[in-house]
Amino acid sequence: MKNTKPSSLVSLEKQLADFLGVKYTVLTGSGRSALAIALRSLEIGNGNVIIPDLTCAIVPQTIISAGLKPVLVDVNKDLSLDLESVENRLDPATRAIVVNHLYGCPADDMRRILSIARQKGLFVIEDAVQSFGATLNNRYVGTFGDIGVLGFAKCFFNLLRGGAIITNDAALASNARRSQAQILRRANPLELRFRYFRRAAPNFIKRLYSILHGETTSPEPPPDGLYRRWEVTYPYQCQHLTSFEASSILQTLPALGRLKAGRVALAEEILKIVQARPDIGLELLLPHRPDFTYTRIPVIIRHSTLDKWVSYFRRRGIVIDMYYFPLSDNLLLREHSLLSGDYPVSHALARSLLPLPVSAEMVRVLKSLNVTRDIP
Numbered sequence: 557m558k559n560t561k562p563s564s565l566v567s568l569e570k571q572l573a574d575f576l577g578v579k580y581t582v583l584t585g586s587g588r589s590a591l592a593i594a595l596r597s598l599e600i601g602n603g604n605v606i607i608p609d610l611t612c613a614i615v616p617q618t619i620i621s622a623g624l625k626p627v628l629v630d631v632n633k634d635l636s637l638d639l640e641s642v643e644n645r646l647d648p649a650t651r652a653i654v655v656n657h658l659y660g661c662p663a664d665d666m667r668r669i670l671s672i673a674r675q676k677g678l679f680v681i682e683d684a685v686q687s688f689g690a691t692l693n694n695r696y697v698g699t700f701g702d703i704g705v706l707g708f709a710k711c712f713f714n715l716l717r718g719g720a721i722i723t724n725d726a727a728l729a730s731n732a733r734r735s736q737a738q739i740l741r742r743a744n745p746l747e748l749r750f751r752y753f754r755r756a757a758p759n760f761i762k763r764l765y766s767i768l769h770g771e772t773t774s775p776e777p778p779p780d781g782l783y784r785r786w787e788v789t790y791p792y793q794c795q796h797l798t799s800f801e802a803s804s805i806l807q808t809l810p811a812l813g814r815l816k817a818g819r820v821a822l823a824e825e826i827l828k829i830v831q832a833r834p835d836i837g838l839e840l841l842l843p844h845r846p847d848f849t850y851t852r853i854p855v856i857i858r859h860s861t862l863d864k865w866v867s868y869f870r871r872r873g874i875v876i877d878m879y880y881f882p883l884s885d886n887l888l889l890r891e892h893s894l895l896s897g898d899y900p901v902s903h904a905l906a907r908s909l910l911p912l913p914v915s916a917e918m919v920r921v922l923k924s925l926n927v928t929r930d931i932p
């Protein structure tokens with residue numbers, strides 16, 4: 557059959573593979589579709605997949621959509637997977653471990669995770685959506701496990717979407733291409749919209765019913781500490797990366813070293829202020845490393861609450877995002893996940909971890925910050 561893939565996509569697949577030092581790249585419309593395709597390409601049926609309790613809710617949602625069960629485990633203080641909890645949660649249904657490299661600051665002990673996985677015959681999926689270009693021991697994250705998942709919306713590329721799967725395994729790459737073709741054949745945008753509305757419809761009907769019956773109060777709030785939140789998978793994210801997006805990545809890729817150095821220099825300026833001003837009460841989550849890409853700088857707040865910090869920055873025109881609530885507290889996800897006891901570290905981090913955007917504006921705002929006056 558004739559290969560009709562646009563030449564920019566073919567050349568991006570080749571250049572990305574060369575850049576990262578892997579054999580195969582499969583481009584996708586988003587990080588979440590890369591994860592969905594990666595999970596399908598492992599052919600692990602309906603087994604269990606270990607994930608950290610503190611990460612983006614799209615991760616378990618995608619695992620559930622692929623017919624698998626997320627197993628939530630606690631994290632260490634540096635956000636890496638707590639390997640003791642991982643080992644305690646292994647059972648015959650466990651098939652894979654997802655490692656999340658958050659904020660462009662990978663902290664995972666890949667060597668030990670890979671060793672547990674090899675001993676137990678598990679796949680390792682590295683989710684590097686937030687960490688494109690970050691390295692560990694001079695090797696790009698995403699290239700350590702059996703299969704890596706990248707995203708182009710979070711870092712360096714000025715795109716709203718885009719992703720890729722990377723692997724050195726020919727069989728996984730060919731499975732990924734086949735799964736992607738199947739998903740794209742099925743991904744008729746009208747059908748996806750219909751599926752989305754079908755999921756939203758019961759809530760809409762309940763709401764309409766309560767309005768018609770004059771019930772003006774909002775539904776019962778969830779029990780203390782628990783919450784309900786379902787991330788939305790927009791139809792466009794299942795589509796191909798376009799040749800326009802591929803060309804834009806191709807143009808940026810050669811400048812990545814320079815862009816990364818610029819980001820690190822700005823991050824270092826912010827880190828210096830945080831360290832020189834103990835009165836602000838921010839503590840670095842991780843020691844600085846020049847091989848981070850600093851999609852955000854994760855810091856711990858010692859004063860006030862996360863809400864108050866977020867609204868302070870919002871008032872100063874800086875949007876704080878990418879902070880997470882424990883997945884084990886999400887009532888909608890709990891129904892489909894396997895829990896394992898308590899998650900003390902994940903809960904403590906959810907209350908205190910503030911991901912600072914790296915920008916000149918952040919430098920200016922932090923320099924003039926007076927905590928007792930601004931964040932009571």
Ligand SMILES: Cc1ncc(COP(=O)(O)O)c(C=O)c1O
Nearest residue numbers: 586587588612614683685707709
């Ligand atoms: C850790 C992680 N994995 C996967 C995704 C999904 O990526 P995308 O938004 O490109 O679909 C996100 C999105 O924020 C993420 O933070």
